[in-house]
Amino acid sequence: KILEILKNEERRVSGEELAERIQVSRTAVWKNIHALMEEGYDIQAVRNKGYRLTRPTGVITEEGLKKQLKTKRIGRNIKVVDSLESTNDEMKGMAQEGEDEGSVLIAREQTKGKGRRGKSFVSPKGAGLYMSVLLRPKLSAERSVEMTIRAALAVSRAIDRLTGRQSRIKWVNDVYLDGKKVAGILTEGSFEMETGNMEYVVLGIGINVSDSARLLPQDLRDKAGDLSAKGSVDLSQLAVELLESLEQVIENEDFSEIMRGYRERSLLPGKRVLVEKGSDRFEAEAKTIDDKGRLIVVRKDGKEAVIDSGEVSILDWQGRVNGEE
Structure with missing residues (x-):
């Protein structure tokens, strides 16, 4: 409960207020705060001002x-x-x-x-x-x-x-x-x-x-x-x-x-791409993804190619890899 209160408050919350809100003693609040800090939560404690969670993303336990x-x-x-x-x-x-x-x-x-x-x-x-x-x-x-x-x-x-x-x-x-x-x-x-x-x-x-x-x-x-x-x-x-x-x-x-x-949600259809599969490396236009999850592209000569593995990079208008890797 203390963690939820601190997550929802941008201001510092005093130990007295926390104790009142969750109906426990101030000693219990202090013990809970220290337990959270040991778990990795970044809680700022300032004497006579209270507690504030400084990194809301917290930690995973x-x-x-x-x-x-x-x-x-x-x-x-x-x-x-x-x-x-x-x-x-x-x-x-x-x-x-x-x-x-x-x-x-x-x-x-x-x-x-x-x-x-x-x-x-x-x-x-x-x-x-x-x-x-x-x-x-x-x-x-x-x-x-x-x-x-x-x-x-x-x-x-x-x-x-x-x-x-x-x-x-x-x-x-x-x-x-x-x-x-x-x-x-x-x-x-x-x-x-x-x-x-x-x-x-x-x-x-x-x-x-x-x-x-x-x-x-x-x-x-x-x-x-x-x-x-x-x-x-x-x-x-x-x-x-x-x-x-x-x-x-x-x-x-x-x-x-x-x-x-x-x-x-696919990002590729309609985009110019560079396909790299083993020693094969070529530019193409991404067309769709088939029912087996394979990427379908059209090569520069107009022929379709089915890509089931390898690396595909998006190209910019100058034909350079678009820095998305």
Whole structure:
């Protein structure tokens, strides 16, 4: 209750007022304030003036998430740590040791966060949500892209609900807000050699929440965005919204429904793009995304090409990569 009061008040609130409002002693208020500070909440205490929450985004705790989550499977087993090299690497090790499906691992900071194709994902403490989710879907290797598409739609929906703004998806795994990348998804997994089916999938999700540009390397500051343009975003609320959205797209919607939602949010159709797949590299115009989640492009010679993997970058009017990576 104290945390909720401080979140809703921009002014300092005295210990006496807090005690009156929640009907406890001032000693109990003091103990609760110190407990919140130990959890990582940035609470400013000024003698004879009271308390103020100086960073509304707060911190994520296992106990706080479990109290808020309404999912049946995803996130029922959840672990929050202060710092890891990579949540995906850690979760893959857990998966190989038999970790339950639906388990979630969140780090407040990643020191070696990973993106697709060996790129790094900068993950400074206090600036974003960094999580990995373990799934064991009954899918063949050929359909593995479906998991990334489902996750991208879940991330986009969660961002929209929390910010009241319209995010877009760049095929296949990036989410944009106001023309800048605010989230990325890295899907990794293991396949059974005999059947070709998935043994497990780890969905790595990183979302820039606040202070991102200031904390990023110079070469990324103009390319990355965050969710804070219209006010602070509570990390715990974002995590809950995302996990509930993820369970919805995985458990309750068939892939045709997913593809309709994904296409509606797609950033690429009609844009000039650079396609890189292995040693093949060519310019084209993005046309649509088919029912299997593959990108359809038209080459300069007018022939269509079906892209089921690789990297796609948006080109500007001069034919240069548009700095969205």
